[in-house]
Amino acid sequence: MKTNYRTCTCGELRLQDAGKTVTLSGWVQRVRKMGGMTFVDLRDRYGITQLVFNEDTNANLCYEANKLGREYVIQVIGKVNERYSKNANMPTGDIEIIVETLNVLNQALTPPFTIEDNTDGGDDIRMKYRYLDLRRECVRKNLELRHQMYMTVRNYLSSLGFLEVETPMLIGSTPEGARDFVVPSRMNQGQFYALPQSPQTLKQLLMVAGFDRYFQIVKCFRDEDLRADRQPEFTQIDCEMSFVSQEDIIQTFEGMAKHIFKELKGIEIEGQFLRMPWAEAMRRFGSDKPDMRFEMEFVELMDVLQLGTFAVFDNAKYIGGICASGCAEYTRKQLDQLADFVKRPQIGAKGLVYIKVLEDGSIKSSIDKFYTQEQLTIVANKMNAQPGDLILILSGEDVMKTRKQLCELRLEMGSRLGLRDPNKFALLWVTEFPMFEWSDEEQRLMAMHHPFTHPMEEDIPMLDTAPECVRADAYDMVCNGIEVGGGSIRIHDPKLQAKMFEILGFTPEKAQEQFGFLMNAFKYGAPPHGGLAYGLDRWVSILAGLDSIRDCIAFPKNNSGRDVMLDAPSQIDQKQLDELKLAIQLDK
């Protein structure tokens, strides 16, 4: 890092450098005056080094140092000195610099919040002054981790023969176009490009082109209402391979995941990742992305609990419970909190039933009056509940909906019990997804992934007879209850693709209009192929132990899709609109 402005960084000097004359540049972290001495912590990306000014030996210089404000940019020349009182908490804590020359490179206004990990700045102000927020070590570390992620992924894939190919950003609008960002063309008036929601079709064309193994770390765009933790622009690790089956892809990317954990976190993941069919994941955990850091598996209780006199259960299509270890002592208030939690509109359960297995083995429950102790004991046994455990039960008329509610409760209990340690990582593949899902709105089957997904070979005959039962040759990689990536084997047979469009309700004309270029390409010799895409933002945030993807993005947008630092989007000149032949027609 040696340049004309510095001979070393603020992070590299050690005891063995004592006696050297060095030049450092950086930011003033803080200034402390102690008697006749002034101490300045000088900070750069690489660390902090203590500077010392002594009134006795150089009064003028010390006077200048006392005038330094927080975040001033300075350059100093001085001698490395062994510290009298060493600081074991910082790598440079054994030394200090006896400053001989001080050069203020730039002054600084007092920042609107402190540049410390534990800052006093709220979210909004930190986003407006993101360039100051990024000076905080905890934020910068996230972006350093992201950098390592880029490098590790690229070098790994490149070593396996994957070629990085840039696909265009200005493409055509797709059938899911309602969520496309569009870009008016000045040279082709009245026409629009679209920004890619993913390079899906382009990477498939690269397989038709014989590129064999492709990857790209690429920006994608989606103009949708931003629920919690979505960004209008996001980054994917996008991959595709030819002449592969699902097994080949899973092997390749399981290897990549292990490599990432080893390189970035120093964690060796032994053995194969767990694989779980979608139906099993739904049954056992009520989720297509179960958090496997803890058990607390669902137990179905229809057989026992529909024998009582409890009308709510008798009318239910699904009754399932989870067992929360050691929670039998939950108070009335805590249980009410849990009931309120599952009744929140986002979750929507009607109520919560509990059964406590007390330390003495006796059972106490909110449904005591409807069931005998024997019946409740059978439930406790089925749940494998031990003395001191709490059984929580949900029921409902919609099986899938109730499972999802129970999943939320399971995650909540996992959090309360400290079972969701961000430093522990549980990875698995979820496979055998349904090919289609029924859309009430559209009154037709929709592709669960996308219309190019290959059905599982053995289910192809059912396309004609029971398409809703067909499983896809698709797979998601899940980490800690979050989908980090997903993909599928693609259809390479034009006839099968035509049948798929038919099932999805496309006329041949409409299919040709929307996917013509891809279908035509497939007529010229498409290889069997498949791939997957990882959400890079999400993955980095998991590795960094962050709750939000925002913290691992340099300049994120807020929930309204605004960059508050740049104040974008904004109005543009009438002249620009005229050139684009556009007029704005706001609602009155």
Next chain:
Amino acid sequence: MKTNYRTCTCGELRLQDAGKTVTLSGWVQRVRKMGGMTFVDLRDRYGITQLVFNEDTNANLCYEANKLGREYVIQVIGKVNERYSKNANMPTGDIEIIVETLNVLNQALTPPFTIEDNTDGGDDIRMKYRYLDLRRECVRKNLELRHQMYMTVRNYLSSLGFLEVETPMLIGSTPEGARDFVVPSRMNQGQFYALPQSPQTLKQLLMVAGFDRYFQIVKCFRDEDLRADRQPEFTQIDCEMSFVSQEDIIQTFEGMAKHIFKELKGIEIEGQFLRMPWAEAMRRFGSDKPDMRFEMEFVELMDVLQLGTFAVFDNAKYIGGICASGCAEYTRKQLDQLADFVKRPQIGAKGLVYIKVLEDGSIKSSIDKFYTQEQLTIVANKMNAQPGDLILILSGEDVMKTRKQLCELRLEMGSRLGLRDPNKFALLWVTEFPMFEWSDEEQRLMAMHHPFTHPMEEDIPMLDTAPECVRADAYDMVCNGIEVGGGSIRIHDPKLQAKMFEILGFTPEKAQEQFGFLMNAFKYGAPPHGGLAYGLDRWVSILAGLDSIRDCIAFPKNNSGRDVMLDAPSQIDQKQLDELKLAIQLDK
């Protein structure tokens, strides 16, 4: 590359593999029937392997092989066999595969052009079927080189402590906004994002944020009329460093260039790159990006040639010549061609004067009647012309314009004389650019680079007295007459920045409106910083020896900014326009 579909690729089998049973997958390059034998060339990204089918030993299989068409996708199982007649021109030329099982994975229509380096397809059809064009080895090689370029650049910069940071694609429109692509926001109606022409301001904010060393390989966008070899979206290697002077940056990126040449071309570049101030480059070669693969330096001839009776020269502000070695025998017709060349509207010279130094030492010229032989001999001596050389002279009333015309002539002569070998690389830094250039249209000084460029320290006093003479602390890297990259030291002093805006004719209000976020950021402790950006497309095309950047882009756009394969841009649904609150108002 081993997968369920293949045990090896079409490029890896050698003589020592003879006897092995292998599975290969790929495309049928061609089928030849010779007597009872059928030979199929099987192709994938890694090479071509010859398959053999023998009518005598397996008539059915041979019959199937004879039905294969070009570009069919097949899988074969067979035994590796030493060839009787080896082919030294291909890496797999020592072996062939005696096929035992043939599996047609996909059929193919006959492609609209041949999949050969020497294809019969014209530009338009190749672009429409780009996925077939990309199957040609010569095209694929360019993209493989591009991949290597990505990896080499990133690993080099990362090893020097540069952090790759993604800057947003959806930003605000800039003052040079007329050339911005804009993106209407659905959530912020009537407002627009802009796609970045470069991440210039964002990377400067990263320096304010203390990131110290940043790089990114990033898509940039410019909506301008596409002259030859421009693309509306293009890729930059974008870099910025803190606490550096020009010298530090030049050292760093000269090192990177040398590393690239070594890694990608096996070329060791010895010593320092040539450095040439802009004024010198203009004087000696009439260009700010001189092609240094050959000499043919300008010689100014005012002193000699304004002594004659040739009115054209007497009225000229500039007379300059170049000496074309060994061209004295150019015919009338060749000389007329050259005169036509410089008189083309793109170049715009009024005429061309020549002086031939014949083999016998005598001199013959188009201006014989205006000058004595002595005078012409003085010219020949000044030009250091030898017997057999041809001196070509241009003159004009605008010094810079005439130099540029002479530059075009020099490049033309360089090409004619074979002095511009695409396998030879001449690199240099052009420095000391003028800070400003006068705009007749705007009637004011414009920033030659951009308004954040730092003036050369010693020229700062001239900002008040003679701004037009101020040189910038800016530098371009030039390779073979093409600017591959350029950058500058940036202003970090808010006061100097304010003065710069004043000279550029911004009111303080307008400067605040357009650059407020950057100017505000600079108040919180901006370090001295600078950087540069390389045009990746251009650089790869030079390394690949290509005339056009298009050939090293996977899916390029044509001169109208259209992707003819995707048929983009295109019209979008009225529903989408309504949601964006936009109406199209085409000219009647």
